[in-house]
Amino acid sequence: MSVAITLTVNGAPVSREVDPRLLLSQLLRDELGLTGTHVGCDTSQCGACTVHLDGASVKSCAMLAVQADGSDVLTIEGIAGPNGALHPMQAAFREHHGLQCGFCTPGMVMGAIELARTAPDLEEATIREGLEGNLCRCTGYQNIVKAVRAGAQAMREG
Amino acid sequence: MYGFDYHRPAALSDIVDLLTADEDAKLLAGGQTLIPTLKQRLAMPTSLVDLSAVPGLREIVAEGDGVRIGAMATHAAVAGSEVVRAMLPGLADLAAHIGDPQVRNRGTIGGSIANADPAADYPAALVALDAVIRTDRRDIAGAEFFTGLFETALLLGEVVTSVFFPAASHARYAKFPNPASRYAMAGVFVAKQGDVVRVAVTGAGPSVFRWDAAEAALSARFSADALVGLVLDDDGLNSDMHADAAYRAHIVGVLARRAIA
Known part of the structure; x- marks a missing residue:
């Protein structure tokens, strides 16, 4: 079929x-x-x-x-802009070194964009809980959380 | 995945007919359990019958002294529903902690309860709040719906269409999620409706059950202190690499107190 x-x-x-x-x-x-x-x-x-x-x-x-x-x-x-400009969340991942091997990054970025739109606040605990569905086998969470917070702030200000 | 046929009729009667005509057909709701099951070749349905095109099944509406949640309402929709948050914030909170955000965007209340996973969260809410499950043909009391491990009172071809939750003066859920799967190693929903107190336990046994002794203690005095010293009998509780039966019995007591405070 x-x-x-x-x-x-x-x-x-x-x-x-x-x-x-x-x-x-x-x-x-x-x-x-x-x-x-x-x-x-x-x-x-x-x-x-x-x-x-x-x-x-x-x-x-x-x-x-x-x-x-x-x-x-x-x-x-x-998600990038029409002229190829990085999405604010992508830019934040680059700026804050939110990736090591990069394999999890596309999923992290897509999850983080929704998190930025829906999270009641951008506290570290909120971001970590909001990323429960995404795993980084490099365990690079420290910078991922930093990147998500910065990216979310940029999205909210933009 | 083994191959299968796929149907997505817009009429509920067509869904029921397809499922009734073929006992190896499977109903597909959000697919967050079914699709992984198929991928592991743990099931070999002849066809999937997708419920998503049937209109009206995602609605969440206040109805009388309670709230009716459509079978295809996602966990995210229940968690974010203003109606649910106003009437039964403990139920919204339960939905907000199922799985992870992506799973909550797809998984549905109807799919969860029809699957009747012993570690699912919703069964505790349905039993504690004395919910009523509406199907294409009848209403089923929450207490009679869950009949065993992955077993429900649903008949061949019977489709859950909504769940009605009566309001409660107290409704709160506490769970101990497995750190890897987020399924409940144990979860306890405590509800008080008028003078009636129900304490429903999921994750700890083969199916959701009520903890009678805790209900009696809380009926006498609705306070976490009333449960101090009360220990659930661990006979028949689940025992696995994550937690043995005695440990589960212990955390049920802890969770019950948390679900009151």
């Missing part, structure tokens, strides 16, 4: 015939070539595959592509 789906990915319309068991992460990476979305654990724990679905962060490895039919998907490739 294949199912016809139509969705928006980073602002562009996408139509595909897909096997129902195709994961959203596989659609993005293998079919659309958007390999910025990383697959770390593939067991919905590490959050490296986090993308935004209709504005909310989700783990794209824990979702079928058919479930995204009709939705608006935003990946790490879609």
Whole structure:
């Protein structure tokens, strides 16, 4: 069985015939070539595959592509400005060295953007709890938290 | 993942028909348990029947002396609902601490309770608050819904459509999350409605259960002090690499006191 789906990915319309068991992460990476979305654990724990679905962060490895039919998907490739300017959260990760090997970074940035929009405050405890769905195997959390706080402040001021 | 067919009808009756006609079809809500289960090849359904196109199942509305939460309402929606926060802040708080933010954006109350994981959080709320589960065909009392390990009173093809929670003068949940999975090693929901006190325990046994002795003590005096010295019998409690039965019995007592204070 294949199912016809139509969705928006980073602002562009996408139509595909897909096997129902195709994961959203596989659609993005293998079919659309958007390999910025990383697959770390593939067991919905590490959050490296986090993308935004209709504005909310989700783990794209824990979702079928058919479930995204009709939705608006935003990946790490879609957040920079039209002239290529880094998103404030990306700029903050660079400024504060919020990455070591960088594998978790796309998911961290996507999760952090939603956190910046929804968190009641930007206290360290709030940020750490808000990043519970994202793991960094380098254990680089200290600078990730710094980066998220700075990025969130920049988003709120911008 | 093994292959399967996929259906997403917009009519609830079509969902019920598809599930009734094929006992190996599985209902898909938010998929936060089902999709990982499929990926590990722990299940081999012939088809997935997606509930997400059926209208009206995400609504959260005040109704009489309580709140009705649609089966497809996500944990994030429950946590952020002004209706729930005003009427049952303890329930909103429970929802706000399920899994992690990404899981809460997809996982649903209907999916959670129909799956009946022994370490899930919602079952404690449903039992303590005497919730009523509405399905496509009937209402089921919270006390009768959870029948065992991953077992519910749902019949073949029966679909949860909403859960009604009556208001309470006290409703609070305390849990000890497993540091890795965030599932409850134990969780206790204490609710007081009029003179009735219920203490529901999840994560500690094969299915949610009420702690009668704690309820009796709290009915006499609704104070954390009333539970001092009271120890849950650990016979039949879960025992695993994370916590043995005696330890779980101990933390249930601690959590019950936290759920009152």
